[in-house]
Amino acid sequence: MSLVMQRKSCRKYTEEPVSDEDIKKLLTSAMQAPSAHNQQPWEFVVVRDRETLDKLSKVSTGAWMLAQAPLCISVVMRDTEFDVDMRQQDMGASVQNILLEAVNLGLGACWIGAYPIEERMIQLNEILNLKDLTPFANISIGHPTKTEEVKVRFDESRIHYEKVK
Template sequence: MNTLDAIKTRRSIRKYTNELVSKEMIHALLEAGFCAPSARNRRPWHFVVIQDREKLNKLAEFGKYYKMLASAPMAILVCGDSELLERDYLINDCSAAVENILLAAHELGLGAVWLGVKIDEMKEFYQTEFKLPSPILPIACISIGHPDEEREVDNRYEEEKVHYETFII
């Protein structure tokens, strides 16, 4: 699969089989995350691999957007070190790492979905549950597994949202 095909065909997958994700695949996902671009090459990210069923179930109770974690064999919590970069750049950099992980999962035949983290509301829970030191902020959580659903691939290009030189409607 080439890069553009991966970008165009990747979809959020929320249903998974019971098959575990291999250590080799997990390593490949993490390696992809570490290859993301970052402001001033600070690479502020930290990745918490979550495979413990109790922890995944606890995360699944966070709200309707986290429910798929109850059946996911794993998740990756993407965090950023706030001592390395100010918050806005930290979020940008960690988001680039998330997208790399999502594309790598797709390439490996895995399904994944990006779960947003409301930092101010959820920080204390994540810091307590996963023993994050205070400068380490939770940025995103990625639910990952072998897909048990297929999502339709559609053309998402919207010409009316493309503007050259200035924003004109």
């Protein structure tokens, strides 16, 4: 089964830390994502400090798992020079690469959205001291407490050939 078909959001982790080697692999994969005009607008904040993880867990109701995750990678955007802003697409590709590499490493991960929700972005900026960077997403990462079966989401009715009828 491909990594894509194995990927599932994981919200419960053991206390085992994620190794520095695995963190580097996750970030290397993130930076291999395609980006418009090869701008690579991403930067990353690696958070392992328990107090900071607890603060991040309170940014939204969907971030609760950060209170017990051993790692958060906060994916943030730099400003770009082009008139058409394609950063959201670039950042989404980068986040997906992290999620897939997590599967490859036997880790669990969950994408926690921030952009474009202003309240979340303000809080993340304050917690992580982002200055002129824009928060895009947090990713909780760790060793899963259990493995769950992935449900196949394929739906033929959502596929259109040549044009929508």
